[in-house]
Amino acid sequence: QVQLQQSGPGLVKPSQTLSLTCAISGDSVSSNSVAWNWIRQSPSRGLEWLGRTYYRSNWYYDYAASVNSRMTISPDTSKNQFSLQLNSVTPEDTAVYYCVRYHHSSRWFDPWGQGTLVTVSS
Amino acid sequence: DIQMTQSPSSLPASVGDRVTITCRASQSISNYLNWYQQKSGEAPNLLIYAASSLQGGVPSRFSGSGSGTDFTLTISTLQPEDFATYYCQQSNSLPFTFGQGTRLEIK
Numbered sequence: 001q002v003q004l005q006q007s008g009p010g011l012v013k014p015s016q017t018l019s020l021t022c023a024i025s026g027d028s029v030s031s032n033s034v035a036w037n038w039i040r041q042s043p044s045r046g047l048e049w050l051g052r053t054y055y056r057s058n059w060y061y062d063y064a065a066s067v068n069s070r071m072t073i074s075p076d077t078s079k080n081q082f083s084l085q086l087n088s089v090t091p092e093d094t095a096v097y098y099c100v101r102y103h104h105s106s107r108w109f110d111p112w113g114q115g116t117l118v119t120v121s122s
Numbered sequence: 123d124i125q126m127t128q129s130p131s132s133l134p135a136s137v138g139d140r141v142t143i144t145c146r147a148s149q150s151i152s153n154y155l156n157w158y159q160q161k162s163g164e165a166p167n168l169l170i171y172a173a174s175s176l177q178g179g180v181p182s183r184f185s186g187s188g189s190g191t192d193f194t195l196t197i198s199t200l201q202p203e204d205f206a207t208y209y210c211q212q213s214n215s216l217p218f219t220f221g222q223g224t225r226l227e228i229k
Contacts, residue, residue, distance in 0.1 A: 047166070047209060047220035064217045098165055107172070107213035108156050112165035 002026035004099050004113035012093075012120050018086040022099030022113055029075045029082055030055045035102040037109065038073065038084045042095035052102060053082060089120045124148050124212050128221035134229040139200045143224045145193045145210035153189045154214040160223075161206045169208075170195065200226075 008020035022036070029036060035054035041047050051063035053073045063071050070087045086093060099113040125148035135141050145155065153173040158166035168177045170186040173193055183198040197204055205228055210221040 046222050047211075049218040049220075062216055107154050108168055108177075109158075109166075109211070109218075110168040110177070112167075115165050 002101060002111055004101065004111060006097070006099055006113040006116045008116055008118075010117055010119060012089055012118060013122050014090055014120055015088055018089050018093060018097075018118055018120070019083065020097055020099070020116055020118070021081055021083045023079070023081045024101075025080075027101065029080050030077055032056055033104055035104065036073070036075065036082045037100045037102050038071075038097060039100050039109070039112075040095040040097045041115075044092075045095070048095075050084070054104075091120050094118065094120045123217055124151060124215060124219050126210055126212055126219050126221040128208075128210055128224050130224060131222065132225045132227060134227050135200055136229045137200050137202055141197050141200060141226065143195045143208055143210075143226075145188075145195070145221050147191045147193075147212055147214075150190045151212045151214035154212055155186075155188065155193045156211045156213060157184075157186055157195045158209045158211065159204075159206050160209065166209060197226075 003025045005023045012018045035052040037052040038050040050067055051073050053061050053075050072085045075082045096115045096117050098115050100109045102109050127146045129144050155173045157170040159169050160166040169180050169184050173188050174186045185196050187194050205226050207223045207225045209223050
C-alpha cells in the first residue's frame with residue numbers, strides 16, 4: 001500500500017520560501033509509470049494543481065503557469081521523497097498543500113498525502 | 123486551460139435519496155474525467171476514474187457516466203457517510219483542473 005507522508009512548517013513569512021517534503025513508502029520516486037505532484041486547496045482558488053516531476057530515463061518537470069517562475073519540485077532518490085519550494089510567497093499562497101501520486105496509464109490521482117496547512121503571515 | 127464547472131454547488135438531500143451531480147468541461151476531454159470525495163479535514167479520495175470506472179473498494183451505489191464535455195456522478199441510495207464534497211477533475215491535458223466542488227448536505 002502506497003503512503004505519502006508530508007512534512008514542513010505551517011507558517012511562512014511573506015516574501016520567504018515555502019518548503020515541504022513528501023516521503024514515499026510502497027513505491028519509488030523513480031518509478032516510470034507514475035508522476036509525483038503537488039496540489040493545493042484554498043477557499044478562494046479551490047483545488048489547484050501546481051506541478052509534477054517524473055522519471056523516464058531523465059527527470060521531467062511541469063509547472064502551472066500561475067507558479068511557474070516561483071516553484072521548484074525536487075526528487076531525492078536517496079531518501080525516496082520529493083519536495084516543493086515556492087519562493088516569494090504572499091498571503092494568497094495560504095492553502096492546504098497536498099502531495100499526490102499520478103498514474104500515467106489510468107490518469108488518476110491516488111493516493112494523496114495528509115495535507116499541510118501553510119499560512120503566509122508576518 | 124480547461125475549465126470544469128460543476129452543478130449544483132450545494133445539494134440538500136436525505137438518506138435514501140438518489141442524487142446526481144453534473145460536471146461540464148470547457149472543451150472535449152474524451153473520458154479523462156475523475157471524481158473525488160472529500161470529507162471535512164481529509165484529503166480527496168478517488169471514487170471514479172475514466173468517467174465511469176469504479177475505483178476498488180468504492181461502493182457500487184456510486185456510478186459515473188459521460189464523455190466529451192458532459193459528465194455525471196450518481197449516488198443511487200444515499201448513505202449517511204456519503205455527505206461530503208465531491209469534485210470532478212480532468213486529466214486530458216495540463217494543467218490538470220478541478221471543478222469547484224458540490225457539497226452534499228443533509229436536508
